Amino acid sequence: xxxxxxxxxxxxxxxxxxxxxxxxxxxAAAASNNAxxxxxxxxxxxxxxxxxxxxxxxxxVAASVDETIEAVAQxxxxxxxxxxxxxxxxxxxxxxxxYKEGDYYSTLxxxxxxxxxxxxxxxxxxxxxGCGHCYNLEPVIGDWEKRLPADVSLVRIPVMWNxxxxxxxxxxxxxxxxxxxxxxxxxMFKAIHIDNKPMTEEPAIQKLFEEFGVSAExxxxxxxxxxxxxxxxxxxxxxxxxxxxxxxxxxxxxxYLADGPQIKSHDDLLAVAEELVQRERxxx
Numbered sequence: 001x002x003x004x005x006x007x008x009x010x011x012x013x014x015x016x017x018x019x020x021x022x023x024x025x026x027x028a029a030a031a032s033n034n035a036x037x038x039x040x041x042x043x044x045x046x047x048x049x050x051x052x053x054x055x056x057x058x059x060x061v062a063a064s065v066d067e068t069i070e071a072v073a074q075x076x077x078x079x080x081x082x083x084x085x086x087x088x089x090x091x092x093x094x095x096x097x098x099y100k101e102g103d104y105y106s107t108l109x110x111x112x113x114x115x116x117x118x119x120x121x122x123x124x125x126x127x128x129x130g131c132g133h134c135y136n137l138e139p140v141i142g143d144w145e146k147r148l149p150a151d152v153s154l155v156r157i158p159v160m161w162n163x164x165x166x167x168x169x170x171x172x173x174x175x176x177x178x179x180x181x182x183x184x185x186x187x188m189f190k191a192i193h194i195d196n197k198p199m200t201e202e203p204a205i206q207k208l209f210e211e212f213g214v215s216a217e218x219x220x221x222x223x224x225x226x227x228x229x230x231x232x233x234x235x236x237x238x239x240x241x242x243x244x245x246x247x248x249x250x251x252x253x254x255x256y257l258a259d260g261p262q263i264k265s266h267d268d269l270l271a272v273a274e275e276l277v278q279r280e281r282x283x284x
Contacts, residue, residue, distance in 0.1 A: 104260035112254035116153040126249040129168040129188045160236040173231040183212045252276040
């Protein structure tokens with residue numbers, strides 16, 4: 001503020017100096033020297049005029065500056081509305097749903113938690129290696145999985161109705177634990193549905209794992225491990241909570257079951273699942 005005051009004072013003094021009388025030009029001075037005496041006398045005795053005001057002193061200018069600064073400081077600025085940039089408007093909400101509840105899907109009374117990362121919409125395929133429809137769906141849903149948006153994840157849950165389901169579920173979770181599911185699952189489907197092998201005996205299952213580089217020791221250690229047993233208990237619990245009556249079944253975010261009687265094909269099943277994913281996006 002002091003620097004501003006000093007600059008303003010100096011500026012005003014300069015302006016006052018600039019507004020003073022300009023020096024006479026040489027020609028004007030010569031004309032004055034050659035003027036008649038009576039003109040000189042007239043100049044020597046000027047007519048009665050109001051005296052020019054004295055130039056203000058620096059102290060007076062400084063006082064005026066102080067008054068101006070004080071007035072500006074005390075004057076409220078005009079009120080202005082603060083306008084923030086508009087946020088991106090939400091995407092239009094879909095309301096014209098194609099698939100009706102009861103015909104194409106059902107809703108669980110209590111949603112079940114999934115195993116996917118936070119922020120992901122989980123689509124769970126409940127399946128059984130011995131199911132012909134699951135076998136036929138496998139390549140179709142594999143291609144579908146590759147096209148899923150970043151916010152959707154596909155997981156598999158083996159159904160747990162009976163001892164045969166249990167042994168096949170044990171195969172699935174052992175393969176997952178050993179990082180061999182991509183090899184073991186197609187091989188299990190082929191052995192059962194193409195080679196007509198039930199794949200319910202442990203020696204036959206162990207041999208299958210050995211074909212993909214898993215030693216007998218590693219297989220035996222994993223096949224009945226605590227981690228696999230824990231996954232089996234969870235699969236059995238979800239089989240009950242998802243009210244699984246048939247497979248394959250797609251469950252969206254533990255809430256919607258794509259199990260309606262109007263689903264007639266794999267394409268229907270996946271289309272219903274996609275719409276249920278969109279419902280979940282809009283109303284998580």
